[in-house]
């Protein structure tokens with residue numbers, strides 16, 4: 001049914017088994033361009049493992065992951081990045097001793113040859129992208145601050161910015177507002193609403209207030225399988241979802 005449509009990401013029958021235990025078990029997932037998909041589900045449902053499979057960190061036992069018609073399941077992690085997939089992990093990996101500007105600058109994708117790696121100039125395209133990304137992530141006034149001096153929330157935004165420097169067509173974020181203040185959560189929701197334009201975004205999140213502010217569609221995972229999928233209203237009123245997740 002979905003085969004005829006042009007999804008950016010088509011995951012089919014995806015399964016990974018760890019010593020016989022299926023952490024992800026026959027998952028199908030189709031994500032459009034300009035779509036912000038949220039994945040929810042109880043702890044241990046397989047949400048992080050699903051992102052690990054898509055970004056090439058974990059090898060699938062079965063199934064396919066088509067991204068812009070390219071098969072990702074056999075690719076190395078760096079090849080998946082090159083294909084246009086950016087992934088943010090739960091703990092930020094920024095360079096604390098570099099400024100915001102420098103953190104963004106070093107994330108600009110460089111040439112693949114020896115010269116691309118060794119020579120790095122502040123060319124106009126780099127400067128322009130740093131400034132535009134800094135604006136998107138609300139850090140324009142902090143460009144010359146050391147990243148280590150940023151608030152917890154700002155560090156998370158900086159890491160999102162570092163991913164945006166690569167202009168990924170699919171961006172995946174694992175619990176991006178964990179530990180953030182209410183105000184930072186609101187600003188992160190606005191940020192995500194801005195950056196899903198022109199790309200696809202997948203967010204794993206528990207905070208249902210936050211999910212309501214960002215989700216176009218929600219996929220509920222439970223025991224490695226898709227339990228329910230649809231609008232926030234649809235999944236929130238689904239008795240199965242209430243039983244295994246929202247009721248607690």
Ligand code: ADP
Pocket residue numbers: 018023041042043044045046047048049050
């Ligand atoms: P979630 O992110 O939804 O909380 P995870 O994807 O982290 O869940 O984990 C799903 C299940 O898979 C858990 O039971 C977890 O213990 C197990 N698991 C995840 N990674 C591995 C691994 N590398 N080896 C063995 N078991 C794993």
Ligand code: MG
Pocket residue numbers: 047048049
């Ligand atoms: Mg997780």
